[in-house]
Amino acid sequence: MLLQAVLLLLLRCLASTLGQYELCKSLVSTDEGSVWEHYACQPKAASMKDYMRIKVDPPGITCGNPPERFCTLENPYLCSDECDASNPDLAHPPQLMQDRERHGLITYWQTVTWRRHPEPLLANITLSWNKSLELTDDLQITFEYGRPTIMVLDKSMDHGRSWQPYQFYADDCLDAFNMPPKKVRDLSPANITRVICTEQYSRWVGSKNEKNVKFEVRARFAVFAGPRLQNMDGLYTRMESMKGLRDFFTFTNLRLRLLRPALGGTYVQRDNLLKYFYAISNIDVPARCKCNLHASQCLLIDGNLQCQCEHNTTGQDCQRCKKGFKAKSWKAGSYLPAPNGTPNTCTYLPGRSRRLHCECYGHSNRCSYIDYLNIVTCVSCKHNTRGQNCQHCRLGYFRNASAELDDESVCIECNCNQMGSVHDRCNGTGFCQCKDGATGAKCDDCVSGYFWKQGCYPNVCDEEMLLCQNGGTCYQNQKCICPPEFKGVLCQQSRCEAGKDCNGAPTPRRSAAALLLCTLLAHLLATLTPH
DSSP states (O other), X not given: OHHHHHHHHHHHHHHHHHOTTOOSXXXXXXXXXXXXXXXXXXXXXXXXXXXXXXEEESTTOBSOSXXXXXXXXXXXXXXXXEEOTTSTTTOOOGGGGSSOOBTTBOOOEEBOOSTTTTSOOOEEEEEEEEEEXXXXXXXXXXXXXXXXXXXXXXXXXXXXXXXXXXXXXXXXXXXXXXXXXXOGGGOOGGGTTOOOEEOTTTSOOOOXXXXXXXXXXXXXXXXXXXXXXXXXXXXXXXXXXXXXXXXXXXXEEXXXXXXXXXXXTSOOOTTOGGGOOXXXXXXEOEEEEOOTTBOSOEEEETTEEEEOOXXXXXXXXXXXXXXXXXXXXXXXXXXXXXXXXXXXXXXXXOOOOGGGOOOOTTSOSOEEEETTTTEEEESSOOTTEESTTSOEEOTTEEEOTTSOTTOTTSEEEOOOXXXXXXXXXXXXXXXXXXXXXXXXXXXXXXXXXXXXXXXXXXXXXXXXXXXXXTTOXXXXXXXXXXXXXXXXXXSOEESXXXXXXXXXXXXXXXXXXXXXXXXXXXXXXXXXXXX
């Protein structure tokens, strides 16, 4: 008993030091002995820069290949600096956006200069984690040599399949995005998730200390938790009650769209374009793994972050119940009631006949035992699923790679084009089987050499190989429009053949009798005419 009491005291002490929602369970003493009490829980916040994967577009936007000189806005005509990808001391690759600065030396990624003006100098930086995350503090990007005058921060919640703007940045929001400028402090509790355009991080101030661009998270939290975030219960209560608030801070990928570099407070000076470029020394993303309040730890396993799920849940985000624990539907944990929340633990299925316990992933609630096969199979699978466990998609549908097996949207319709596809079925990635000449995921386009007309047909003519001849013109690859004196598929045949004039009219033919009659009449006329 003494050992149990000490253990219980230690666990409670640990709970008090971990902070809110950082403990998934605790050993409590009851009349029946010590039992585990479960709570809603989430991992600690951390800097996610160490785990992010960086991709830079377009190819060739990073400076150094070939080597290039550049200058700075502070010293625009002292262009003695050089970027050279082949020299480690002069290279500026993308990974320098996430490294740890050593010995006070600032390292940074840098683009080519704006030497191709008036083409826009555009660059995209995509950050990915292959994991759902939740922002816990201000996201901060540190620019060297001036912050962009126009940029957009995007986010994705489905691993980059679709994107939505998170915030717009410009020195003139109305001119750049046709949006009035706003600050986070202008927002109210009712519209705290509004996407805004801000000017406070884009205007040129002429100071080397003005490097940072932020996506302000703490200021949004403060609307509900107070200026010093002392009332976190108020924030967590709103997380539960306000639709879309938790999703607003959730992402799997982030993207920076750099649309115009720092100009030094002036217009573009075309006589010295070597001073315009982008350079980023650091991207800090303070966040936590999204584990749906079912885990207090998130570990890097085989290169990917993985929630260490509790409450009989499983999956990378603890987003479904373990097999055999689906007596009721999966639910995310709840922050309420404070301070420990509700774990919404997946519960064990009550004792049934083993034969009739089947797993249908929520797509059927009826099972049938097939005696001669000695198997249990799901009956009347819904949501366009099929199979013994409703684990496959019906013909004409394919698996949604971003959805779990128990998701109602796990199967997506193929939507094959009836005219261009062999049938209405597609493969596992949604590509249909196309007829000859058809192409595209849905077989709704034609390959080169074919034209679309309720299906794909070989070109009758084109501008390369099947040329219309003799001045004919190709009409939509379907036929040659020929001049009047020519005919044929490619206008290759002349209408001026023997027996026809060049206008296409038949030449009159005279019979031998007609010619004899004409000859006699001419002779008679000659004899009757006086000389």
